[in-house]
Amino acid sequence: MTSIEKSSEIKKSLEIEEPHEDFRMFGLITFLIADGMTFAGFFAAYLTYKAVNPLPEGAIYELELPIPTLNTILLLVSSATFHKAGKALANKKNIDSQKWLLFTAFLGVTFLVCQLFEYFHLPFSLTDNLFASTFYALTGFHGLHVTLGTLMIFIISWQTRSNGGIISYKNKFPLEAVELYWHFVDGIWVVLFIILYLL
């Protein structure tokens, strides 16, 4: 921090009557706990069905693993690239940050395309049986989260542009918030992958 910036900071803090801590991140974490509980409810329903509701003949599927495994890798890599974007922003490199964000969004879109591809090649559809319905509900609800996340990444990557963007190393919150959300969605996917595909 240069001395000029420091003095302007001090000036600002004198104008503030009662400064308070920024707890937007705290609010977001609380919201994500709530969101996680929705998934927890879905997982609980799925596992209960698996335990107590026998499926009819011919309704037990070996799910193909290549695409979901690829998707897992895509999301994990995207978490890393998002982290890179945050680091670049902290080092005041907006252009780098923007590049990493767009790459992350690209990975998100690829994930969604892969998932759609998987949907179209599955041997069952939404109403075939209980497993099919639960499968689409779980992956669909997660896919909705990825879609929203990808849209938000596009928005913040636009806002990170060096001329006129509102996100900079001074105002990192939007990027950090979306980053936390994105890590959360990735974490949910890992749990979903284990419960739905591997168990």
Next chain:
Amino acid sequence: MTILINSKNEQKESLQPKGLLRYFSFSLDHKVIGIQYLVCGFLFYLVGGSLASAIRIELASPMSDFMPRDVYNQVLTLHGTIMIFLWIVPVVNGAFGNYLIPFYVGARDMAFPRLNAVAFWLIPPSGLMLITSYFVDGAAQAGWTAYPPLSITTPQSGQIIWILSVLLLGGSSIFGGINFIATILKLRRPGLKLMQLPMYCWAMLGTSILVVLSTPVLAGTLILLSFDIVANTGFFNPVLGGNVVVYQHLFWFYSHPAVYIMVLPAFGLVSEILPVHCRKPLFGYTTMVFSIMGIVVLGLVVWAHHMFTSGTPPWMRLFFTIATAFIAVPTGIKFFNWVATMWGGKISINSAMLFSCGFILNFVFGGITGVALAQVPFDIHVHDTYFVVAHFHYIVYGGSVFVIFSSIYHWFPKVSGKLLNEKLGILHFAITFIGFNLCFAPQHWLGLNGMPRRVAEYDPQFQLINQISSVGALLMAVSTIPFLLNIFLSIKNGRKAGDNPWNALTPEWLTSSPPPVENWEGEAPLVEEPYGYGKPIISE
């Protein structure tokens, strides 16, 4: 990191409408939002109350002659949904929480004022949507529990509107919960310790934790249910291989905590009102805090006691019976704390105090029937009978609604600067208390003798008791007249209250009444002993 709040607030003041108009605006002031919640909730209470009157008129005779059976089902579904999701939950949480919590933590507003306004403005449209569903193809008929397969087989449009409405209300509730947690934990005035907070803050913290953990599960469940209705999936449809009991588990995982969401804030409010009118410190502050948190933890692991007749395996029955019986411990601690607070106090008999005492009496009775219902052999006998209806109303009406009225009498001078008329208030209490007990106490007898709930027709042998109950309901309906009269007369020409008519020590009374826009003229006062009554006051 710090945020500039000063400049924002100046802008806020100039942009916000003044006077009555601000109650119809997207106001960010927590006091305005609190009143919006209260008035909106009360309007829905009048709607839900009219529906309740319709139910009691129908049940005055054994045959379904006042309305057809399917209309009766719609009426009882709307009555339950409106009273729970649009009256009690928004009012004990949203209305009093928004009004009081920022004062109690020594802040100028809630942590997220915009989110706060959004949370309120979700309520009127979803409530109106719910009511208008009656005119579409018939409102939902499956009760406020919406158990499948009933909710799947009844007319669909009403049920879908019901689901959408409850989803919106759930969203509103979650936003409110996030806001309260952030405000209580993060926005406290410097120097104010957690264990110095007024008890209502602890109650709201516990309630908000329950809201954040359990409401999303209901949302997920209702989304699955809507898929069953609209897309013909079979999550909860046994014909398609689904499992209705899974719905019941997920539903009660929210809806049992929902009872605490309705009654924990009421506990908090009573703990504020009793010390003021008894001029004694709240007895057992620490035990009160731990019992609230104990109820929060236990409240999350007792849901299956609603499902003892749903083919629940014996080990599960045993676990949930024991867990439920344990809830009586923290609740009993609170009950004895309130009695001990009153014991030897200099009690002033006024409307606020009377309603609080009424709450204690009703609630302890409802609590005892609750422990009885937790016992499997007894529960199987009275399951789905009027005994359950009586127990439930003793908790939510005798408990929460009595506290809401008590709180209105207590904080009306704070909001308006005027005192309510005590004579009308005592009349209101007398009619409500007599009417309530006349309405619901006989229903225990009906339930024990096997009258099922949620049916428009019943065995003629129950007619006399049902008529007594209906007379009680009529009295409850009449009791709103002196109340409304009191409110309107007092707003117009009530006696001036002064800033602190009760000589209370909690922070909200240490500013002018009605309070200024940013709550305090100067710095927020540091109240280390919110219940320090009966001690010499050290003046500055």
